[in-house]
Amino acid sequence: MSVSAYSERPAAKAGENDGFSVPWSRPRPKRTVVSARLVSAITILVLLAAWTAAASLQLVSPVFLPSPAAVWAKFVVVARDGFVDATLIQHVAASLWRVFAALIAAILVGVPVGLAIGISRIGRGVFDPLLEFLRPIPPLAYLPLIIIWFGIGEPSKILVIAIAMLAPVALSTAAGVRGVSRERVDAARSLGATRTQVIRHVILPSALPSILTGLRIALGAGWSTLVAAELVAATRGLGFMIQSAAQFLVTDVVVMGILVIAIIAFALEFVIRRIERVLVPWAGRE
Amino acid sequence: MTHLTLDKVSVHYDGQPAAAVERVSLDIGKSDSGRGDFVVLVGRSGCGKTSLLNVAAGLVEPAGGLATVGGRPITGPGSDRAVVFQNDALFPWLTARENVAFALRLRGASADKRARRADELLSLVKLGDAGDKRIWELSGGMRQRVGLARALAAEPEFLLLDEPLGALDALTRERMQTTLLDLWAAAQVGVLMVTHGIEEALVLATRIVVLAPGPGHVVRTFETHFGRRYAAGEPIRAIKADPAFAVGRAELTDAIFEGEAA
Numbered sequence: 001m002s003v004s005a006y007s008e009r010p011a012a013k014a015g016e017n018d019g020f021s022v023p024w025s026r027p028r029p030k031r032t033v034v035s036a037r038l039v040s041a042i043t044i045l046v047l048l049a050a051w052t053a054a055a056s057l058q059l060v061s062p063v064f065l066p067s068p069a070a071v072w073a074k075f076v077v078v079a080r081d082g083f084v085d086a087t088l089i090q091h092v093a094a095s096l097w098r099v100f101a102a103l104i105a106a107i108l109v110g111v112p113v114g115l116a117i118g119i120s121r122i123g124r125g126v127f128d129p130l131l132e133f134l135r136p137i138p139p140l141a142y143l144p145l146i147i148i149w150f151g152i153g154e155p156s157k158i159l160v161i162a163i164a165m166l167a168p169v170a171l172s173t174a175a176g177v178r179g180v181s182r183e184r185v186d187a188a189r190s191l192g193a194t195r196t197q198v199i200r201h202v203i204l205p206s207a208l209p210s211i212l213t214g215l216r217i218a219l220g221a222g223w224s225t226l227v228a229a230e231l232v233a234a235t236r237g238l239g240f241m242i243q244s245a246a247q248f249l250v251t252d253v254v255v256m257g258i259l260v261i262a263i264i265a266f267a268l269e270f271v272i273r274r275i276e277r278v279l280v281p282w283a284g285r286e
Numbered sequence: 287m288t289h290l291t292l293d294k295v296s297v298h299y300d301g302q303p304a305a306a307v308e309r310v311s312l313d314i315g316k317s318d319s320g321r322g323d324f325v326v327l328v329g330r331s332g333c334g335k336t337s338l339l340n341v342a343a344g345l346v347e348p349a350g351g352l353a354t355v356g357g358r359p360i361t362g363p364g365s366d367r368a369v370v371f372q373n374d375a376l377f378p379w380l381t382a383r384e385n386v387a388f389a390l391r392l393r394g395a396s397a398d399k400r401a402r403r404a405d406e407l408l409s410l411v412k413l414g415d416a417g418d419k420r421i422w423e424l425s426g427g428m429r430q431r432v433g434l435a436r437a438l439a440a441e442p443e444f445l446l447l448d449e450p451l452g453a454l455d456a457l458t459r460e461r462m463q464t465t466l467l468d469l470w471a472a473a474q475v476g477v478l479m480v481t482h483g484i485e486e487a488l489v490l491a492t493r494i495v496v497l498a499p500g501p502g503h504v505v506r507t508f509e510t511h512f513g514r515r516y517a518a519g520e521p522i523r524a525i526k527a528d529p530a531f532a533v534g535r536a537e538l539t540d541a542i543f544e545g546e547a548a
Contacts, residue, residue, distance in 0.1 A: 183375040186345050187433075191389040191440045192365030201392070205379045282378035285422040 066252035071259070074252040083253055084244045086236045092260065094236035098154075098229060099222045102161035106169045106218055111211060113166075114173025119203065127170070135167040139228040152233035164225040165218035172214025176207030209276070209283035216272045223265045238264075288356045290314040290342055290367065290444045290476060295351035297337040297502075307334035307502035309351065312342075312495060314476040316443050322476030324513055326491035328484065329542060334502025335480040336448055342478055343369045343446050355444070365389055368437035372449040374429040376421045382432050383408065383417035389440035407435040410472060411465060427458035431465065438473055445470075447479040451486065463489050464522050471517040484542070488512055488534050489526070496541045506541045510534060 048068060054060055055067030062070065079088040086094075113131075116123030139160050146163075150156045180203050188202045230239030238261050245253035276283065290313070297307040316322035327335040340346035341353050344363040353360040355367060363369070368389075376385050384391075386407050387400035395403075408417055411431035421429065430450055437445055450466075451459045463486060470477055470490075481487055487494050494508040512525050512534070525531060 181373075181375065183371045183373055184377070186343070186363070187369060187371060187375040187436075188388070189345070189363040190343055190365070190367060190369040190446070191436070192392050194392075197392055201388070202377065205377065208379070280379070282420070282422055285378070 063249060063251060066255060070252050071256050075256050075260075078241075078253065078256065083241055083250075084235075086241075088241075088260070091236055091238050091241045091257075092264065094234075094240075095226055095230070095238040095261075096264070098157050098161055098237065099219070099226060101158045102165055102222055103215070103218060105158065105162040106165035106222075107215070109162075110166050110169030110214070110218075111173050114170040114211075114214075115177055115199070115203070115207075117170065117174035118177025118207070119199070124174075131167050131170055134163065135171075139164050139225040140231075143228055143231065147232060156232075157229040157234065160229040161222045161225045164221045168217040168221055169211070169214045172210050172217065173207060176210025176214075177203055179210065180206040209280045212272065212276050212280060216269065216276075219268050219272065220265065223261060223268075226261070287318065288316045288443050288476070290316070290355045290478065291353070292338065292341060292348075293352045293354070295338065295341055295348045295353055297334060297341060297346060298349035305349065305501040306332075306337045307341075310334070310338060310497070310502065310504055311351075312338065312478070314342075314444060314478050316476035317474070320474065321471060321492075321514075321517065322444075322474065324470055324477045324490055324492045325479070326487040326494050327478070327480045327497060328482070328487045328494060328538070329497035329502070329505075330499055332499040332502075333497035334499070335497055337502065338497075339369075339446050339448050339478060339480050342444070343367055345369075365440040366442055367444045367446055368440045368442035369446045369448065370430070370433045370437050370450045372452040374421075374426075374433045376429055376432055376436070378421045380421070381417065382413065382419045382421065382424065385421065385432055386435045386439050388436055403439060404435070407438055408432075410438070410469065411435045425458075426454050427462060430454065430462060434465070434469060438469065438475075442475060444476045444478065445473075447477065449480050449482065452482065459483070459486070464516065466490060467513055467516050470513070484535060484538055485526070488531060488538060489516070489522070494538060496538070498542075498544070505544055508534070508538065508541075 051065075052068050055062065055065055055070075066074075075088070082088070082090070113123075113127050117127050117131075118124075142163065143160055146156050146159055150159060184202055184206060185198055188198050193201065226237070227239035227242065230237040231243065234240035238257050242254050242257035245251075245257065292310060292312040294309040294311055295307065296305050296309055298305045312325065314323045314325045327338060329335055337346060341348050342360070344353075344360045344367065355364075360367075377388065380388070383401060383404045386404040387395075390400045390403060405414070405417055408414055411434055413428060413431050413435070416424065416428060416432075421432070424432065433450070434445075447466075451462050454462060466477075466479075467490060469475075477490075479490065481490075488510060490513050491508075491510050492513055494510055495504055496506045496508070497503065498505045512528075512531060515525055516522055
């Protein structure tokens with residue numbers, strides 16, 4: 001067949017079999033697509049409705065399950081007048097301060113440790129077992145020891161949270177460092193970069209997406225440790241507020257505190273994702 | 287004249303039963319006033335092309351023989367021998383301009399000077415208006431141009447190109463070949479390049495070294511002149527249409543597949 005004899009095959013009309021289609025390539029019938037977001041919203045609404053119904057029908061005693069309206073009312077009261085000698089904002093601020101101080105400590109220690117694990121065999125030999133030892137221990141288990149060693153002051157609380165954050169930060173950093181492309185490092189070296197310059201200008205920025213993921217996980221771990229950290233000798237903080245409320249069976253404050261912790265954690269997650277988009281816009285686009 | 291020389295170099299990787307390269311000698315000259323050599327390594331897979339380039343770059347230590355640049359033994363990578371890889375290896379957290387200026391930043395050049403030099407080099411690779419672009423906004427061909435400009439910013443004596451056009455589509459490749467020749471003519475560097483492209487080797491090289499595997503050794507060396515003709519002003523299409531080009535291609539193909547059942 002010569003080229004000039006070639007004629008374009010007429011386009012198949014919609015729904016018509018063009019004789020080339022295989023059964024699995026036929027256009028799928030149109031389906032309404034349900035967004036996951038919508039499903040999530042409905043789920044939350046249904047849960048709220050069930051909670052309201054259970055509370056208003058008094059299926060469970062209000063002592064154990066206060067109604068959403070009661071929790072909201074409590075929220076307003078605590079926000080205005082406070083609970084156990086501090087307003088809600090002061091409790092939130094105390095907890096946020098502890099979590100962020102711990103996060104900074106975890107970054108200052110975890111990133112260099114992760115870097116050492118990622119670039120040096122000795123670093124890996126030294127730190128890997130330590131992290132693997134530390135990682136699975138629940139904070140409540142090492143809390144007593146930290147109190148014995150460092151007392152009941154603020155440093156102990158921050159330390160408990162920081163320890164929980166250390167492993168995610170260090171391990172994500174190490175994974176990011178190990179994932180740096182060989183060619184990128186070689187290219188930098190052939191452009192005259194010294195070992196320090198390679199770390200500073202190539203390895204750290206390359207690992208940044210992974211480090212930020214680590215921070216996100218660490219913040220989650222930190223929040224989960226918060227209540228444990230505020231178990232002893234705290235006078236402020238969301239964890240402390242919940243525990244004091246629980247001791248007096250003020251269930252609406254307990255529920256309210258839980259919701260506030262969840263909302264703050266959600267907001268932090270959102271903020272970190274935003275930071276990721278600004279700081280590492282190339283992630284996933286290379 | 288400065289020389290990058292491999293003298294009877296062998297490469298043996300840890301854990302491999304056989305040597306990857308055995309006693310290969312190469313010489314790439316760089317004239318102080320004019321064009322240097324454009325040496326192209328070709329050969330089937332496993333013939334040790336990239337190993338040799340890595341020895342020249344100082345990224346792989348030879349098991350035997352001696353690699354020298356300007357008479358001094360090569361002990362590691364250095365900015366006198368800038369490498370461009372097949373996958374661009376650019377830094378996505380920097381703009382195109384900052385990528386090009388990388389070597390200058392390492393040397394502590396002022397921001398002003400860096401930007402000026404980077405823009406000069408970007409226009410040299412015909413990307414004058416792409417300085418502010420992010421790497422992921424550039425096409426494969428544009429990325430390789432940025433990679434070349436970045437290598438030239440180090441003011442190397444030699445450019446080591448490891449299949450720099452290998453990941454590009456055929457049409458972009460064709461264009462990039464002339465870009466490479468333009469750079470070679472403008473930048474007064476000696477070039478050592480690895481490629482799989484037979485025509486590419488013929489178009490670019492002043493000397494083609496054909497390697498064969500098992501372990502890698504030199505089977506033939508061709509002195510060619512097509513690249514010089516382009517640099518002297520002859521259009522690239524006319525060069526490729528020259529019957530001598532077809533003859534050269536046939537000879538080179540024969541040399542590459544020599545000793546292999548046809």
